[in-house]
Amino acid sequence: MELTLLGTGAPDGLPRPECPCAACATARGPRARAATALLVDDALLLDLTPGAVFAAARAGHSLTGVRQVLLTHPHDGPAMELPAGLPPAARVPDGQELTLISGHRIRAVPMDAPGTGYEVTAPEGERLLYMPPGAAPAGLADRVGQPYEMVVGDVTGRPDAVARLRAVEAIGPATEVIAVHIDHDAPPGPELDRRLAASGARTVPDGTTLVVGDYQSVPDVPRRTLVTGGARSGKSVEAERRLETFPEVVYVATGGGRDGDAEWAARIGLHRERRPAAWRTEETCELAQLLESDGPPLLIDCLSLWLTDAMDRVDAWSDTAWANGGETALWERIAELVGAVRGTRRTVVAVTNEVGSGVVPATASGRRFRDELGRLNAAIADECEHVLLVVAGQAVTLRG
Secondary structure: OEEEEEEOEOOOOEOOOOOOOHHHHHOOHHHOEOEOEEEEOOOEEEOOOOOHHHHHHHOOOOOOOOOEEEOOOOOOOOOOOOOOOOOOEEOOOOOOEEEOOOOOEEEEEEEOOOOEEEEEEOOOOOEEEEOOOOOOEOOOOOOOOOOOOEEEEOOOOOHHHHHHHHHOOOOOOOOEEEEOOEOOOOOOHHHHHHHHHOOOEEOOOOOOEEEOOOOOOOOOOOOEEEEEEOOOOOHHHHHHHOOOOOOOOEEEEOOOOOOOOHHHHHHHHHHHHHOOOOOEEEEOOOHHHHHHOOOOOEEEEOHHHHHHHHHHHOOOOOHHHHHHHHHHHHHHHHHHHHHHHHHOOOOEEEEEEOOOOOOOOOOHHHHHHHHHHHHHHHHHHHOOOEEEEEEOOEEEEEEO
16 A cells, blocks of 8 residues: 655644744745645545645646545635545544445544544555544554554644554554654654654655555664753653653652642642653652563653662761762662663663753762762763753753
């Protein structure tokens, strides 16, 4: 089954008309995207968009052989004129199926937002799932059978759609996930590619033709990632974003609770509100045990609070205790953690603080914490395939 993406942008396209934002200002030339529309084997058109005839021609295809035009989402604005020779556009009721004269079978998949998704099965058996913008599948069974060969949908706007499909094994290790409906809230250029790769997905330029079921190298999701940055840099958001397409995640909170601290409680509350409801939280500093066990991905937030706990245990704030074995005891615990990161089989994203670029602490204990955190960060980074520095909300790749 051959799939041509006549457009890959949001319904208003990218750049949006008359929009002054930075993303729209840079969406020029090859970065510009027309509204998403899919041409399947020159026989089925999914979503009718302005300029579809010319987009097909630029991609080396014609719409003269299209037997069915299906819409996936409500269209705002004036009605579009149907190009000559195309059948009337329609939507299939949820759960119903139709078969084209070409042999393609189409099933309407219910969504949790206005619109309809379509599962397209080729005469040879390859399966494609296409989802409308801002939508995820609704009412999925525990298992849906064989994984799709390709899934096309709003990965940037609804990453939980990918998580839901992975949870029921509709997306498997060999499924090609293509991000479409790209809007101006998605990062431009290489940053979009990096963010999608962390989800095992990718995007392609308008006019690209793909073969559904043809083997493609699925983006390799880094198994161990360290995210570092200064205070309020956006590092926790970046770490959470890297795991938002996974159906199960264990969020490891190393800070615990602080009785009577309203500010700390407010911070914890904001973190919990951001996280998907399916994520499970564990408040612990026993990281080595979690890393050595099997299970879903871990998001550790953060290593600096873990180090605070480790230094508390050896009374590292006391010069006497530090000189009389405290330093050795601390590094034994750090070596245990580093070894667990090296040997873990789980997907891990760890957050830490970058404290070596600010004001020199006024106390000896403060300088000791800064120094030990710098050494800990370096040791953990050595064991990670991917290391990111977040500055002003922007992620800079240091490794991977």
